[in-house]
Amino acid sequence: MKRSQKFLIIFLVLTAVFSAVTAAVSAFELERVRKNTNSAVVQIIENVKEKYTEVSERELAAILNGRSENPQTESSLKKYGIDLDSDWAVYKNDGTSNFIIIANSIICAVSCLALTAVFLKYCKSQKAEAERLAGYLRKINRRNYDLELKANSEDEMSQLQSEIYKTTVMLREQADNSQKDKENLKQSLSDISHQLKTPLTSIMVMLDNIIEDENMPDDIRRDFLNDIRHSSNGISFLVQSILTLSKLDANSIVLKSKTENVKKILDECVKNTEVLAEIKGVETSVGCDDSLTLSCDFKWLCEAITNIVKNCIEHTIEGGFVKLKAEKTSLCTKITVTDNECGIAKEDLPHIFERFYKGRNSDENSVGIGLALAKTIIEKSGGSIYADSEQGKGTKFTVTLFDINNGQ
Structure with a gap:
């Protein structure tokens, strides 16, 4: 009362x-x-x-x-x-x-x-x-959020006290999150700077050589230009991935779900990575029922699966394989991407989806952002992803998606 x-x-x-x-x-x-x-x-x-x-x-x-x-x-x-x-x-x-x-x-x-x-x-x-x-x-x-206000009755003052307690908790969480965001931003800027420093330095050195050596042989000049293009593509991929992650974090990208053919999604992912697979000499294959469908955003799910396939190809030796499979259960749709690479170390496995993380077997050109981007997109789609790996045998990525319109 x-x-x-x-x-x-x-x-x-x-x-x-x-x-x-x-x-x-x-x-x-x-x-x-x-x-x-x-x-x-x-x-x-x-x-x-x-x-x-x-x-x-x-x-x-x-x-x-x-x-x-x-x-x-x-x-x-x-x-x-x-x-x-x-x-x-x-x-x-x-x-x-x-x-x-x-x-x-x-x-x-x-x-x-x-x-x-x-x-x-x-x-x-x-x-x-x-x-x-x-x-x-x-x-x-005065930013002192360590308060505990517990209402013992239901009068007006107690209700006001309860609302103040809720506001205090909210402000404390915002303060904690703000501090974490600042630390994450600082770490992200450091990682981005580190990732951009090497290719930019390489580009500047090669451009200086091209400009200063007018008599440089054409084949060496061509190699330099190819290296510059490769480094520029890497920088472009990094910048685009970071922008995409930032938009996803800020909820400025709306995922529109509609019924899509799963085999069509997997075929599109293979098509996006076929050039890389040919260069690496890796065979890719798709195993999926032609009638299997899923409620999802076609473009963004392709982006996520493509990043997973690309990661597997990059870490697979010549003559290896990357297999994509999909199956539907009574509750969800599972998509698996399996390779026969050397595997991921147990120490690295819990961190492979972290941004800018590079494991012991990572390629020197890897920026460690592809799997983080894939995980963010899949979770925004209402799904989950995990990896199972055994050194010397390979890695298996499993994506679980519930066949519902998540309304995003």
Whole structure:
């Protein structure tokens, strides 16, 4: 129950109690007035009957229940100190009436004081609670988020306290996340700088050689230009991947799900990597039912699977293979990409999806961002990815996607 409701109930109860006490006192004293008056009337009737026997009881009753219209009778009573305009005809009733007035006045005064005390106590408690909450807010403004506000009731202040606690937790999480974001940004900038430094330095050296040596043989010049193009493509891939990851992190890329043919997706991934597979001498194959479908974003799922296939090809020796398979269960669709490379070390396996991470067997041209990008896209699609590897036998990547429209 809210504190204001409790205060209102207490106020009403006290008011009812004081009203009942006042009514009881008044009723008790009025009963005394009735008895005094009746006693006086009985004495008068007895005296009248004793002295005036000719007056009947009916006449006396009519006189008692009627009203005197004779002003001489009323004025004659003033001789005996009785003023009917301001006094009681029966003296005992005068004291009783004064007692009723005084008692009612005292009860009303006590009632007002009691209600005032209750109200002041309520205001004082509210003020103390408000000051306490204001103190917490000042601490929050000083970035002190280590506060615990636990509401013990359901009144307005407790609800406000609960909301302040929620806000404090939210601000603390935002502060922690902000600090983590700063650290991640610092690390990312360091990694990007490191990844760009080598190819840019190589490009600058080769360009200087080309510019300074006018008599450079054409075949060497051609090799330099090919190396520059290769380094430029690597830089372009790195920049595009970083931009894509940033957009995915910022939720500025909307994944639109619709029913797509899974074999068509896998064939597209093989097509995207066929040049690299030919250069490396790696065979790629697809095993999938032609009728298998999946609710997904065709473009972005192809981007994710292509990065996985590309990683497998890069780490497979000449004459090796990379196999893509897909199967549907009652709950999900599983896509696997398997190679027969040398495998991933156990120490590296938990980190292969981290950005800019390069394992012991990574190619010197690898930037360590392809698998991180694939993982981000798959998770944005409502799926999951994990890798299982054994050194000397190969690696198997398993992508699990639930066939639902995730609404992204």
